[in-house]
Amino acid sequence: MKIGVFVCHCGTNISAVIDVQKVVNDLAKMPGVFAMDYKFMCSDPGQNMIISEIKQKKLDAVIVAACSPCLHELTFRNTLIRGGLNPYMLEIANIREQDSWVHTDRDKATEKAVRLAKMAVAKAKRNQPLFPQEVSVEKSCLVIGGGIAGIQAAIDISSAGYQTVIVEKEPSIGGKMAMFDKTFPTLDCSACILTPKMVQASQSKKVKIYTYSEVEEIGGYVGNFNARIRVKARSVNMEKCTGCGICWQKCPVKVNSEFEQNLGPRKAVYVPFAQAVPNVPVIDCVNCTYYRSKRQNPESKGLCRICEKFCPAGAIEFDQKDKIIEEKFGAVIVATGFSAFDHKVYGEYGAGRYKDVVTALQFERLLNSSGPTQGKILRPSDSKEARTIVFVQCVGSRDESKGVPYCSRVCCMYTAKQALLLKEHIPDANAYVFYIDIRAAGKNYEEFIERVQDEYGVLYLRGRVSKIYRTGDGALLVRGADTLSGTQVEISADMVVLATGLVSNPETVKLGQMIGIPYDKNRFFTESHPKLAPAETQTAGVFICGACQFPKDIPDSVAQAGAAASKVLGLFSQEHLMLEPVLACVNQKICNGCFHCRAVCPYNAIDEEILKDKSVVARVIESKCHGCGNCISACPVSAVDLKGYTNEQILEQLQSLR
Amino acid sequence: MEEKKEKNGFEPRLVGILCRWCSYQGADLAGTSRLKYEPNMTVLRVPCSARMSPLFLMKGLTSDIDGILFSGCHPGDCHYISGNMNARRRFVIFKKLLEFAGMEPERIQMSWCSASEDKKWADIVDSVTIEVKKTGPNNKFK
Ligand SMILES: Cc1cc2nc3c(=O)[nH]c(=O)nc-3n(C[C@H](O)[C@H](O)[C@H](O)COP(=O)(O)OP(=O)(O)OC[C@H]3O[C@@H](n4cnc5c(N)ncnc54)[C@H](O)[C@@H]3O)c2cc1C
Numbered sequence: 001m002k003i004g005v006f007v008c009h010c011g012t013n014i015s016a017v018i019d020v021q022k023v024v025n026d027l028a029k030m031p032g033v034f035a036m037d038y039k040f041m042c043s044d045p046g047q048n049m050i051i052s053e054i055k056q057k058k059l060d061a062v063i064v065a066a067c068s069p070c071l072h073e074l075t076f077r078n079t080l081i082r083g084g085l086n087p088y089m090l091e092i093a094n095i096r097e098q099d100s101w102v103h104t105d106r107d108k109a110t111e112k113a114v115r116l117a118k119m120a121v122a123k124a125k126r127n128q129p130l131f132p133q134e135v136s137v138e139k140s141c142l143v144i145g146g147g148i149a150g151i152q153a154a155i156d157i158s159s160a161g162y163q164t165v166i167v168e169k170e171p172s173i174g175g176k177m178a179m180f181d182k183t184f185p186t187l188d189c190s191a192c193i194l195t196p197k198m199v200q201a202s203q204s205k206k207v208k209i210y211t212y213s214e215v216e217e218i219g220g221y222v223g224n225f226n227a228r229i230r231v232k233a234r235s236v237n238m239e240k241c242t243g244c245g246i247c248w249q250k251c252p253v254k255v256n257s258e259f260e261q262n263l264g265p266r267k268a269v270y271v272p273f274a275q276a277v278p279n280v281p282v283i284d285c286v287n288c289t290y291y292r293s294k295r296q297n298p299e300s301k302g303l304c305r306i307c308e309k310f311c312p313a314g315a316i317e318f319d320q321k322d323k324i325i326e327e328k329f330g331a332v333i334v335a336t337g338f339s340a341f342d343h344k345v346y347g348e349y350g351a352g353r354y355k356d357v358v359t360a361l362q363f364e365r366l367l368n369s370s371g372p373t374q375g376k377i378l379r380p381s382d383s384k385e386a387r388t389i390v391f392v393q394c395v396g397s398r399d400e401s402k403g404v405p406y407c408s409r410v411c412c413m414y415t416a417k418q419a420l421l422l423k424e425h426i427p428d429a430n431a432y433v434f435y436i437d438i439r440a441a442g443k444n445y446e447e448f449i450e451r452v453q454d455e456y457g458v459l460y461l462r463g464r465v466s467k468i469y470r471t472g473d474g475a476l477l478v479r480g481a482d483t484l485s486g487t488q489v490e491i492s493a494d495m496v497v498l499a500t501g502l503v504s505n506p507e508t509v510k511l512g513q514m515i516g517i518p519y520d521k522n523r524f525f526t527e528s529h530p531k532l533a534p535a536e537t538q539t540a541g542v543f544i545c546g547a548c549q550f551p552k553d554i555p556d557s558v559a560q561a562g563a564a565a566s567k568v569l570g571l572f573s574q575e576h577l578m579l580e581p582v583l584a585c586v587n588q589k590i591c592n593g594c595f596h597c598r599a600v601c602p603y604n605a606i607d608e609e610i611l612k613d614k615s616v617v618a619r620v621i622e623s624k625c626h627g628c629g630n631c632i633s634a635c636p637v638s639a640v641d642l643k644g645y646t647n648e649q650i651l652e653q654l655q656s657l658r
Numbered sequence: 659m660e661e662k663k664e665k666n667g668f669e670p671r672l673v674g675i676l677c678r679w680c681s682y683q684g685a686d687l688a689g690t691s692r693l694k695y696e697p698n699m700t701v702l703r704v705p706c707s708a709r710m711s712p713l714f715l716m717k718g719l720t721s722d723i724d725g726i727l728f729s730g731c732h733p734g735d736c737h738y739i740s741g742n743m744n745a746r747r748r749f750v751i752f753k754k755l756l757e758f759a760g761m762e763p764e765r766i767q768m769s770w771c772s773a774s775e776d777k778k779w780a781d782i783v784d785s786v787t788i789e790v791k792k793t794g795p796n797n798k799f800k
Pocket residue numbers: 144145146147148149150167168169170173174175176177180182183184185213214215335336337338339340360361364410414417502505507511545546547548552553554555557
């Protein structure tokens with residue numbers, strides 16, 4: 001067997017620490033090995049060089065000693081195909097991420113590179129050509145989360161002609177954007193640009209929307225996912241309901257509205273906001289008098305039932321049950337958005353004790369003409385108009401001590417927007433903004449901030465607020481530093497708005513584990529490559545977009561949604577997909593039929609097969625196998641093996657370190 | 659070689675068998691973040707920590723390797739649902755057996771390291787290296 005080893009300098013990324021020439025020399029001494037180096041192996045000339053060597057030297061297998069296989073394994077597999085070799089005759093020795101970038105001692109790093117390359121040679125000696133399995137593609141996409149990102153992705157996919165299903169856990173789609181009054185930096189009215197999209201999605205024949213629903217389970221693989229969706233009981237028949245609103249006008253139970261950020265009431269039967277899609281209410285079983293009475297006394301007829309009495313369409317159905325839907329999908333887009341940082345951990349800002357210290361989302365609702373105050377800036381404690389407002393930036397952003405080391409990216413901009421809108425509502429109001437740095441790196445963003453300061457006279461003070469407390473007359477005293485003038489400032493304010501940062505959706509971990517996609521230390525979903533694959537994940541067929549990946553504004557969320565959609569369309573444009581041939585296989589001559597393998601297989605991929613001599617042995621169902629290797633380690637007679645990572649290969653690799 | 663090993667400057671040969679979804683990527687991230695750690699460990703990539711077989715431990719230890727580390731995703735994070743838990747069960751039992759046979763526990767280790775834990779990866783390699791250095795060369799199978 002003839003093996004070619006190609007060592008990359010990666011510019012100086014590798015060669016600055018590793019003596020590439022020595023690696024080549026050491027490897028070339030191995031029997032049957034040819035070795036050479038080049039500045040950039042992944043470049044066109046680099047790849048062509050590999051191809052011509054494969055042909056000239058009649059190589060059987062190729063080792064590329066370069067960057068991590070996570071980056072260029074696919075690139076070089078294609079190189080092998082172009083050179084006429086089976087792509088699985090490639091092995092990569094990761095001498096950049098796991099060598100030159102993490103070590104400084106030249107001799108030791110070079111020694112390690114040699115070890116890594118020799119180990120790859122040892123494995124390649126036992127490589128077998130492998131052939132991808134062909135599977136069909138279910139041309140329907142599941143979108144989890146119906147915020148602006150999810151809606152946009154669904155619209156893009158459906159307008160290309162493919163079926164899309166949005167699963168949204170709230171009673172309406174729309175996400176956070178539905179709460180805003182206007183959006184920076186153009187000050188478009190948020191509802192005016194969002195509502196048409198919500199309607200477009202709901203009216204499209206190709207989009208199915210399950211609101212008040214959750215994905216409970218996802219199995220399968222790219223092209224063939226199976227999802228179990230729980231559509232929670234709304235207690236309202238969606239076909240019969242006309243959305244007339246009589247039920248929620250008549251309902252006697254008032255509770256705080258989540259959509260209004262607890263600044264206004266909703267009923268026990270409610271739609272979260274006027275433009276909700278679908279415009280069908282849900283009954284909140286926890287607070288509804290009927291359900292409460294039924295819980296206390298299951299035998300009774302139940303109290304209240306006023307909504308049922310008044311509903312002209314007879315749409316109230318108290319005995320509705322959750323519905324479970326099982327559907328197949330070819331691709332999944334996760335667009336579950338963000339949560340607002342809970343500012344209670346900031347004791348110095350009142351830890352949530354002061355009613356007039358509000359969050360940015362609450363202030364959005366106060367600004368909104370369809371909000372709890374009809375757009376009047378009334379302070380929550382006594383409904384008096386607020387004339388002096390202090391905005392505090394970076395509450396739960398860039399604060400290591402509170403577990404949020406990152407910048408939330410949108411707060412500088414939305415604070416400027418809110419201060420501007422305040423001045424538009426009340427021109428002689430006083431607006432102060434405490435900031436650390438202003439980050440306004442979007443198109444027309446810097447200009448927007450300038451306008452807010454120059455035209456609208458919002459006063460920006462550079463420094464942290466150290467304390468907020470209440471004075472006798474009900475005002476809030478804000479004490480902070482103005483580091484530019486070097487003075488302590490104290491401002492008596494009617495209201496304080498905290499620019500609370502964007503943190504991950506609390507369900508991220510659960511979702512990530514269910515779908516099988518990783519999340520980072522701040523619990524945002526991890527993209528497949530930070531620069532080159534921002535909408536993909538490590539799991540084929542699963543994509544991410546919007547603020548569930550990292551805090552971002554609407555334009556970026558929409559752009560990433562389009563990117564995710566285009567990846568899905570790329571997938572759907574194929575009739576068949578080629579799946580990794582890294583699969584388990586059983587040597588039925590050795591198998592003794594103990595089925596330990598079946599007990600540990602997470603995918604039910606082991607079946608029984610009866611041989612001619614009537615003995616029962618194991619068989620791998622290839623379309624179900626994911627190639628984890630559980631079965632192999634469980635087999636007491638070594639009858640199962642994993643193609644691409646066989647026992648023989650790994651033992652050779654270990655032996656090579658001798 | 660033998661002589662060199664006996665001296666104070668003993669440089670252990672270590673192998674890390676890493677699952678490709680979490681630990682291998684955590685190790686990659688350590689590189690992207692340009693963290694620095696000991697160069698003694700050579701990494702072998704497998705699909706999942708569940709690929710771990712007692713066979714590999716035996717082979718490693720009889721091939722003069724001074725220490726072996728298995729590393730996978732955190733419990734609950736395994737790309738193949740529960741592979742890491744199966745791996746841990748096998749690992750614990752086999753490690754006990756080897757210890758019973760006189761093998762020093764420092765030589766056979768297992769860890770959880772996620773794709774975002776670059777610093778943790780660097781720390782794991784350093785601590786395994788230091789521990790095996792203290793334990794000395796592996797000559798149990800000589
Ligand atoms: C106060 C404030 C003001 C802002 N102002 C602006 C602005 O003026 N301009 C601008 O460009 N950006 C602004 N932003 C940023 C903007 O909110 C985000 O860019 C945008 O909301 C991101 O959209 P998304 O769809 O990714 O997430 P979201 O809007 O959070 O939507 C996610 C959706 O997924 C649903 N969901 C969550 N988990 C699940 C689950 N497990 N199953 C099913 N569904 C689920 C949620 O219910 C929600 O409907 C502002 C942010 C804040 C906090």
